[in-house]
Amino acid sequence: MTKILIVDDHVSVQESLSTAFDAQEDFAVVGTCSSAAYAPLYCEKLQPDLVFMDVRTEKGASGIEAVETLRRQFPKLKIIVMTAFEEVTYVPRARQAGADAFVYKSRSLSFFIETARGVVLGETFFPEPRAVPVPTGEAPLTDREMEILRLLCRHMTNREIASELFISENTVKYHKANMLAKTGFSTAVDLAFYMISNGWINPLY
Template sequence: MIRILIAEDQAMVRGALATLLDLEDDFEVIASVGNGLEAVERAKVLLPDVALLDIEMPKMSGLEVVEKLRSAVPSCRCVLVTTFARPGYMQRAIKAGARGYLLKDAQVEELAAAIRRIVAGDRVMSPELMMAAMECTNPLTDRESEVLRLAAQGMTTRELARTLCLSEGTVRNYLSETMSKLSTNSRQEAIKTAESQGWI
């Protein structure tokens, strides 16, 4: 029996997924939660075989949940299910250790088959998302992405420098480089562009 935890903030979608997957003879939905933090907490206790995760959830994103569970519950295979065909999300999901990345508009039979393949040791990615990811690579380094991600939270240059243990001049250089790489004229434009691609 494949034991599944579902984390999805939309109650109707969460309920439908749980109902449909429970109909499979070899599946058991052992938990269904509405935010990322609860997903991590329940997974630590219940030790599911598979965690089916939405990307954008309250308290903790699906990508953050994947990173947490990789060390907290290494036996759990994480599968991201999303409506967002943003190439950067897939790249970050693979880097975080996700075993699957699928679009929500897939048929339940496709999802069930993907879960079985993932439990058997495969990695399953949506072909549409694979094509988008190959066509659009993130030009930012890990450090530039980190600086921009924190800037998107409203941090000033001084706060960024203190948080990252860098000088304010170095932070300004990173921000200037991100604006140049993304062909934008301001920090806010750079943040907007990077967010639209799923790079931060």
């Protein structure tokens, strides 16, 4: 029997997943939690085998950051990250944080169950992230460029970005120049505004 903890601040999601998994002979939901900040405490107490972790939870607690913490504290724990938002950096960030799978909430409950069974068996599942349309028709932005762009959208300076990513300021400037050349924007501020206003990047999570 696989024990499941659901971390999501929407009661409807908690109830839907609980009902779906409790109806299966091989799963049992042992608890629900509204904030990713408390996930380690719940895991310590309930000892689940699998955690469903929402990207954005109560009071702004980051599910992706919680994944990193859980992976360090509970190395054998299986973690599936989920979200209702198609923000372009969520999938690669969840993978890098140590998640075993990523599922959009628009998928069916049967897909959630199928994915959970695969993860329990050691499989991984990460959908292809949305490709950002490049107005000039040049090559798409690279993973590193997207990483830098996400930090730009958080109003970080070149020095702060360099420190965050352990690279030089000149490398940051090089990637910014490439991004502007590819997208046709004249400044990084304009590019960041475009990404945020069109929902491609959420600077808060």
